[in-house]
Amino acid sequence: MSSIANFATLIINDCDFSRFARKPSDALWSQLVSVPLGFAITSFIGIIVSSSSTVIYNEPVWDPLGLLSRFIDDGGAAQRFGVFVIALAFALAQLGTNIAANSVSAGTDMTALLPRCINIRRGGYICAVIGLAMCPWNLLSSANNFTTYLSAYSVFLSSIAGVMVADYYLVRRGFLDIRALYDARSTGPYYYHWGFHWRAYAAYVCGILINVVGFAGAVGTQVPKGATYLYNLNFFCGFLVSLSIYWGLCKLSPIPATSDRWMEVGGDMLEVQVAYDQDGVSYDEEQAAGAEFPDSKPGSSSIKGGGGFA
Numbered sequence: 001m002s003s004i005a006n007f008a009t010l011i012i013n014d015c016d017f018s019r020f021a022r023k024p025s026d027a028l029w030s031q032l033v034s035v036p037l038g039f040a041i042t043s044f045i046g047i048i049v050s051s052s053s054t055v056i057y058n059e060p061v062w063d064p065l066g067l068l069s070r071f072i073d074d075g076g077a078a079q080r081f082g083v084f085v086i087a088l089a090f091a092l093a094q095l096g097t098n099i100a101a102n103s104v105s106a107g108t109d110m111t112a113l114l115p116r117c118i119n120i121r122r123g124g125y126i127c128a129v130i131g132l133a134m135c136p137w138n139l140l141s142s143a144n145n146f147t148t149y150l151s152a153y154s155v156f157l158s159s160i161a162g163v164m165v166a167d168y169y170l171v172r173r174g175f176l177d178i179r180a181l182y183d184a185r186s187t188g189p190y191y192y193h194w195g196f197h198w199r200a201y202a203a204y205v206c207g208i209l210i211n212v213v214g215f216a217g218a219v220g221t222q223v224p225k226g227a228t229y230l231y232n233l234n235f236f237c238g239f240l241v242s243l244s245i246y247w248g249l250c251k252l253s254p255i256p257a258t259s260d261r262w263m264e265v266g267g268d269m270l271e272v273q274v275a276y277d278q279d280g281v282s283y284d285e286e287q288a289a290g291a292e293f294p295d296s297k298p299g300s301s302s303i304k305g306g307g308g309f310a
Helices: 002-006 008-012 024-057 064-074 077-113 120-133 136-140 143-171 198-218 225-232 234-252 285-289
Strands: none
Touching: 008 077, 008 143, 024 064, 064 077, 077 120, 143 198, 143 234, 198 225, 198 234, 225 234
8 A cells, every 4th residue: 555655646736747748649558558557667666676685684674764874884985885876866856756745736737726926836845845844754753753744645645536436437438518617707617516526526635534443443443454455455445435425426416517427538639619609609519539339319419508506
């Protein structure tokens, strides 16, 4: 679970980068290969280094910084230079990781909340200040603290991922009214109820609740064994619960701008404006995608809803 939690944040903010792809497959296949392979190689190197430290120092050294300190204590000028090069690589890796996984995501979200006051750069600065205020070095004080933090992190992110997957793949079937996404009027299909999508929040909370008891056990509280077993699979439990709850709520209380069949545009739509008529009112997803559906009846549509409260 710690390995999944390590890139759980990238699962959530992946759209900050994949939105620049020309078509969905460009983002799919590149990540399907690079993400599992990259994390597998990194984890393998960590296991090998920790195992090797047991042979050298008669105890496993899980902290790479602690291992570098031992290299300095036991070596000469050549070892110190090697430690400098490795430490520089660590610094660059941390910088790149924080920009990709934290700064861009925080900046994008804060820009959406306060677009008049915050841009992506300012949001990144705010994220950096909050990150320092959290005293993250305390999380690395021991291996137990670090793994507990990663597990707790995935508890909250898994519920978000479950709602996102259910909304796009199960409820909307890939259909998005692109123009309405930028419409803040109360009649828009994405305004929901007073600007809040209560189904998503309810599913998110349910996904967290199933892991709360197990998380209490992870920090030292006595809890039932069943809760501990569930917490060992916290990401999958939170993901599946939030996904199921959201899908069920949308069945009981349908939302607008959905489709009965798969309607992802893909790479065939060259210009967004071709999907609208001259007055800029109606939206034709089939025309936008350049697709033809022989089995569809004239005047019929598989797209549900177009506005109002939900």
